[in-house]
Amino acid sequence: MKSRRSHVYRYRRCGALAALAAFVLGFLPFPTNGSESPGRTHDRQPIARGGAVEKHCNQCHGENGHSETPDIPSIAGFSMLATMDLLDTYRMGLRTARTVKLPDGTETNMVEVAESLSEKDELEVVIYFANQEWRPHPQTFDAELARRGDLVHEEKCERCHYDGGRDPESDLPLSAGQWREYLEAEFENFDSGRRAMSDKMKEKYDTLSAADKQAIIELYVSAGNY
Ligand code: HEC
Numbered sequence: 532m533k534s535r536r537s538h539v540y541r542y543r544r545c546g547a548l549a550a551l552a553a554f555v556l557g558f559l560p561f562p563t564n565g566s567e568s569p570g571r572t573h574d575r576q577p578i579a580r581g582g583a584v585e586k587h588c589n590q591c592h593g594e595n596g597h598s599e600t601p602d603i604p605s606i607a608g609f610s611m612l613a614t615m616d617l618l619d620t621y622r623m624g625l626r627t628a629r630t631v632k633l634p635d636g637t638e639t640n641m642v643e644v645a646e647s648l649s650e651k652d653e654l655e656v657v658i659y660f661a662n663q664e665w666r667p668h669p670q671t672f673d674a675e676l677a678r679r680g681d682l683v684h685e686e687k688c689e690r691c692h693y694d695g696g697r698d699p700e701s702d703l704p705l706s707a708g709q710w711r712e713y714l715e716a717e718f719e720n721f722d723s724g725r726r727a728m729s730d731k732m733k734e735k736y737d738t739l740s741a742a743d744k745q746a747i748i749e750l751y752v753s754a755g756n757y
C-alpha cells in the first residue's frame with residue numbers, strides 16, 4: 532500500500548463536506564454506509580435502493596452506477612463532493628457532453644441531466660452513488676507499461692489522485708479500474724481542450740509525453756494489479 536498524502540487541497544474540502552453533511556442530514560434519512568450506528572433504526576432503504584432520479588442515471592451508468600458500457604464511466608463509489616463537482620463542470624460549460632440514446636428512444640446528455648436536477652435531487656443522487664461500491668472493470672493490460680505509469684503518476688498526479696486513482700477520499704473521480712475506452716476519450720478531451728482542467732492539474736498534465744499518458748492509462752486500467 533502506498534502512503535496517502537494529505538495536503539491543503541484536501542483540508543479546504545473537509546469544511547465544505549461538514550457543512551454539506553449538516554445540511555443534508557437536516558432533511559434526508561441518514562446516508563447508508565454499511566455500518567450501523569446505534570440508536571438509528573429508521574428505514575434507510577429508499578436511498579440505498581435508488582429512487583427515480585438514480586434510476587434515470589443508471590439507464591446510462593449501469594445498475595448502481597456500475598457501467599456495462601465501455602464508453603460510459605462507472606460512477607459507483609464516487610464521493611459526494613466528487614459527483615457534485617463533476618455535475619458542476621457540465622453546468623458551467625467546462626466539459627462538452629456526448630448525446631446518448633436511452634432505451635425508450637429519447638436522447639439526452641450530461642449537460643441536460645445536470646441542469647435538470649433540483650438541489651434536493653442532486654443531494655439524493657450524490658449520497659446514493661457515494662454509498663455504492665466501486666468495482667474495477669477487469670480488463671487486459673500491459674503490466675510493464677502500468678508499472679511505468681505508476682512511477683509517473685506517483686511524481687505528477689498522486690498529490691491529488693490518491694493511491695493510483697483508487698481512493699474516494701481524494702474527492703475526485705475514481706480512475707483505477709475505469710473503462711479503457713472512456714479513459715482514452717477523456718485524455719483526448721483534455722488534450723484538445725474539449726474538457727477543461729484546473730490550473731494545478733494542467734501544470735502537471737502538460738508535462739506528460741504521449742508515452743507517459745499511455746502508461747498512466749495502463750496504470751488506471753490495471754487497477755493496480757500489475
Ligand atoms: C443519457 C445517458 C446518461 C444519463 C441519463 C446520465 N449520464 Fe452521466 N454520463 C454519461 C456519459 C456519456 C458520460 C461521460 C461522457 C460525457 O461527458 O458525455 C457521463 C459522465 C458522468 C459523470 C462524470 C464521470 C467522470 O468520471 O468524470 C458523472 C458524475 C455523471 N455522469 C453523473 C450522472 C448522474 C448523477 C446522472 C443522473 C442524475 C447521470 N449521470 C445520468 C451519460 C449519462
Ligand code: HEC
Pocket residue numbers: 604616617620626684687688689690691692703704705706717718727728729731732735736739747
Ligand atoms: C491539483 C490537483 C490535481 C492534479 C495534480 C492532477 N489532477 Fe487530475 N483531476 C483533478 C480534478 C479536480 C479533476 C476533476 C476535474 C473535473 O471536475 O472535470 C481531475 C480529473 C482527472 C481525470 C478525469 C477522470 C474522470 O473520470 O473524469 C483524469 C483522467 C485525470 N484527472 C488525470 C490526471 C493525471 C494523469 C494527472 C497527473 C499528470 C493529474 N490528473 C493530476 C485534479 C488534479
